[in-house]
Amino acid sequence: MKSLRREIIEEEVKEILSTEFNIDYNEISLDSNLALDFGLTSVDLAELAFYLEVKEPTIEIPDERLCELEIVKDVVDLVDNLVCDDFEIDCEEDEEEEMGK
Numbered sequence: 001m002k003s004l005r006r007e008i009i010e011e012e013v014k015e016i017l018s019t020e021f022n023i024d025y026n027e028i029s030l031d032s033n034l035a036l037d038f039g040l041t042s043v044d045l046a047e048l049a050f051y052l053e054v055k056e057p058t059i060e061i062p063d064e065r066l067c068e069l070e071i072v073k074d075v076v077d078l079v080d081n082l083v084c085d086d087f088e089i090d091c092e093e094d095e096e097e098e099m100g101k
Contacts, residue, residue, distance in 0.1 A: 032071060060082070
């Protein structure tokens with residue numbers, strides 16, 4: 001079971017992809033390939049990072065991490081990890097608690 005935090009991040013990522021890159025919201029899944037399915041380029045990934053940082057101003061996505069983003073899940077994972085690092089949240093503990101419920 002996903003944590004509420006991850007669900008919110010996933011929705012925010014999908015919303016940005018849909019509104020800023022004109023991608024049909026219903027076509028976006030965690031397994032969607034950013035380049036192959038949506039035609040996003042490295043410039044688009046930089047823009048995506050910008051929009052994510054605007055949406056979540058407590059994070060900063062390093063440029064060198066952009067090349068790691070292949071599928072939507074990669075984006076969600078990156079943002080989730082940055083949020084956890086920023087707020088010093090133990091994300092693994094949070095996810096274990098969610099699984100136990």
